[in-house]
Amino acid sequence: MGILEFIQDFGTQEQCVAKLEGLKWKNEPVCSYCGSKKSTKRKNSIRHQCHSCNATFSVLVGTIMESTKLPLPKWFLAMFLILNAKKGISSLQLSRDLGINKNSAWYLQKRLRQAMNEDNQILKGLVEADESYVGGSLTNKHEKLKVDRSYNQSGMEHKIPVLGMIERKGKIIVKVLNKAWGNEIKPILKEIVTKDSELITDGFGGYKDLGKYFANHVVLNHTKKIRKIGVYHTNTIEGFWSMLKRAILGQYHKITLTHLQDYLNEIAFKYNYRNPETAFNTLLFNGLRKDLSFRRKSLCQGGVAPTTTLHPFCRKAGLIGFKGVSALLLLYLLGILVLSEQIHHVYQIN
Ligand SMILES: [Zn+2]
Numbered sequence: 001m002g003i004l005e006f007i008q009d010f011g012t013q014e015q016c017v018a019k020l021e022g023l024k025w026k027n028e029p030v031c032s033y034c035g036s037k038k039s040t041k042r043k044n045s046i047r048h049q050c051h052s053c054n055a056t057f058s059v060l061v062g063t064i065m066e067s068t069k070l071p072l073p074k075w076f077l078a079m080f081l082i083l084n085a086k087k088g089i090s091s092l093q094l095s096r097d098l099g100i101n102k103n104s105a106w107y108l109q110k111r112l113r114q115a116m117n118e119d120n121q122i123l124k125g126l127v128e129a130d131e132s133y134v135g136g137s138l139t140n141k142h143e144k145l146k147v148d149r150s151y152n153q154s155g156m157e158h159k160i161p162v163l164g165m166i167e168r169k170g171k172i173i174v175k176v177l178n179k180a181w182g183n184e185i186k187p188i189l190k191e192i193v194t195k196d197s198e199l200i201t202d203g204f205g206g207y208k209d210l211g212k213y214f215a216n217h218v219v220l221n222h223t224k225k226i227r228k229i230g231v232y233h234t235n236t237i238e239g240f241w242s243m244l245k246r247a248i249l250g251q252y253h254k255i256t257l258t259h260l261q262d263y264l265n266e267i268a269f270k271y272n273y274r275n276p277e278t279a280f281n282t283l284l285f286n287g288l289r290k291d292l293s294f295r296r297k298s299l300c301q302g303g304v305a306p307t308t309t310l311h312p313f314c315r316k317a318g319l320i321g322f323k324g325v326s327a328l329l330l331l332y333l334l335g336i337l338v339l340s341e342q343i344h345h346v347y348q349i350n
Contacts, residue, residue, distance in 0.1 A: 001276065006080050007073075016072035017046045020059045023281065024288050032061035064111045064287040074098050078108050083279050087247040088266060113262040115286040116269035119173055124194040126168035128237040129201050131180045133159035134248055134260070160260055165192055166237045171272045174244075174264040176257070182206040186213075200232050240271060 001009075010016050021027055029039050029048045036052035047056045060066045065075055081097055082089055089097075095105030135158070161180035165188075166172040173192055177184050185206040190213060193199060198216040201207040203223065211217035218232040227233060247267055273279035 003080065007077070010076040011073055013046070013072050016076050017059060019076075020063075020072075020284065020288060023285055024059055029059075031055065032057040059288075063289075064115055070100065070104060070108065074100060075108065078105075079112060079280060079283050082109065082112060082266070083270065083276060083283065086270070088263070110262065112283065112287070113266050115283055117262075117265045118171070118269065118272070118286070119175070119192075119265075121171055121173060121192075122194055123165055123167040123170060123173065123192055124197050125170070126231065127165055127193045127197045127199050128168070128234045129163065129165045129185075129189060129193070129199060129207070130234050130237040130241070131161055131163050131177070131185065131204065131206065132241045132244075133161055133180075134244065135159060160257060162260075162264065163188060164237050164240060165189065166240065168231075168236065172237070172240055172268050174268050176261045176264065180204075180206060182208060186210065198232075200234055202234060243267075243271070 010019065021029065028037060029041075030037055031039060031048075031050040031053060033055045034050065034053040036050055038051040039048040039057075040051070041048050042056065045058075046060070047058045049056050060068070065072065068075065078094060078098060081094060091106040091109045092102055094109055095102040098105065098108075100108075161177040163175045163177055163180075163185055164172060165174075175188055182205065189199070189207075189210065193214065195213065196215045198218065199207075199210055199214045200218045200220065201210075203219050203221045207217070207219070218229065220226050220229065220232065220234060228235075244264075244267055248263075269283070270279065273282050
């Protein structure tokens with residue numbers, strides 16, 4: 001879909017709401033707080049009035065777009081622009097394209113990248129795993145991390161290690177590592193890749209002994225130039241690395257550790273959903289799924305009341321207890337009393 005068609009389809013708030021309602025409710029509104037399907041649409045509003053719990057709700061409740069001040073067409077257009085920029089788009093460029101300030105653009109991009117995070121997925125079958133290093137800036141890095149990363153002698157001191165796992169003909173998941181070693185790599189692989197899978201890696205020591213855990217572990221000794229044994233190779237993940245490096249070189253000159261996982265999520269998401277329409281619908285759907293309304297929901301369903309947010313003073317008072325507060329108040333009053341007595345005394349002398 002070209003940008004003109006896109007704007008024709010999603011240029012107004014109503015069009016965007018209709019699309020979201022279709023995706024979330026299949027056009028049959030469900031109360032976000034009690035799950036009731038009985039509600040009436042409010043006049044001149046995107047909200048619905050629930051007949052069961054009497055709350056009003058819109059399709060945006062519990063989504064990344066909840067309580068947004070930005071019009072929905074801008075959110076939609078941001079998704080379109082991000083998904084269509086093969087090598088990524090900077091938040092500055094996004095702010096110019098959408099006509100919004102750079103802070104809003106940064107926030108928008110951050111939320112959308114969170115919606116692109118699909119690391120709850122499981123990989124199975126033939127799974128290629130490989131570690132790589134991507135360029136990173138040390139400027140915003142915590143002192144401790146700078147020390148931690150200076151471990152290797154391979155000239156990678158300024159690079160950040162990442163682990164990639166890809167299911168043959170399936171999805172990729174990329175994780176930032178603190179250090180490329182077995183203690184960190186193995187738990188990630190065991191969590192993401194199912195036990196009955198066949199794992200394919202190179203001869204790196206970090207993957208040692210994984211054959212005991214997975215159904216099969218094929219080790220390709222790249223130093224001995226063994227790159228392929230039948231269907232077992234790591235070409236897919238290596239292809240992804242070269243794509244990732246081109247993207248990083250092209251767009252993100254300075255990647256700080258804090259945002260690297262978000263960048264990787266974006267690039268992996270685009271790799272996983274190469275059909276633009278599927279990518280767009282998945283991103284919208286992921287954004288809708290982010291459930292932020294759990295507290296009201298649990299209350300509405302007769303659950304435990306959430307802990308209320310206390311004013312900082314009350315929180316402190318809670319910590320020192322009621323007796324503590326009373327004692328402090330008493331001391332305070334005594335102080336005033338003594339002070340006024342002294343002033344009175346001074347005046348009397350004069
Ligand atoms: Zn309700």
